[in-house]
Amino acid sequence: MIEYRSQSFLESGLAHIRNSPADNGILEMIVTRPAKKARSTPHRCTLSSQGGVEGDHWAKGCWKSLPDGSPDPTVQVAIMNSRCLDLISASRSQWSLAGDNLIVDLDLSIHNLEPGQRLSIGTVILEITAVPHNGCASFKDRYGEEALKFISTKGGKELRLRGIYAKVIQD
Structure with missing residues (x-):
């Protein structure tokens, strides 16, 4: 059974999230989604402008596509704050359920x-895109209604607690 966090518990962790480093963040976890509802947490991977995160289903098609049907690069790489995930998750083993590719302390x-x-991550350069990363029914199922409300508040959106999207501009 999944343990969901209470609103008061979540709010008690906001200061810790706000203290995330502004620069020189740490990559805490890599997550790929090889198929729907499947997750893998490799220790390393390749990022490319053509394929996104190696092993992730983005290159095979995703929820946002271009007029020609190809996957939209503006949602190529999903990034989430590790402090937020740590707060909403009962354990680190639940981090990958979010489905974000790069879990960072930033x-x-x-x-x-x-x-x-x-x-930059190694020699790869990512560009932050303007596409909003919002919570959904799957997020609610995985982390609970209070977590969905928490990330969806005005403050949660300003902190981008659900995360951001980026595209690879240099392999």
């Missing part, structure tokens, strides 16, 4: 990372 807020800004 301030993802709108005040720290604007669309067009770039992040």
Whole structure:
């Protein structure tokens, strides 16, 4: 049985999330989604402008596509704050359920990372996109209604607690 966090518990962790580093974040986990509802947590992977995160289903098609049917690069890589995931999850083993590719200890807020800004991971450069990353029914099922409300508040959206999207601009 999944343990859901209470609203008061979630609110008690906001200060810790707000103290995420603004620069030089740490990549805590890599998650790929090889198929619907499937998750893999490799220790390393390749990111490319053509394939996104190696092993992830994005390149095979995703929820947002271009007019020609190809996957939209503006949602190529999903990134989420590890402190938020740690707060809403009963254990680290539940982090991958979010489905975000890169779990990072980094301030993802709108005040720290604007669309067009770039992040580097090794030699790869990612560009933050303007596509909002919102909670959905699956998120509610995995982390609970209180967690969905928590990330969906005005403050949660400013901090981008659900995460951000980026595209690979340099392999």
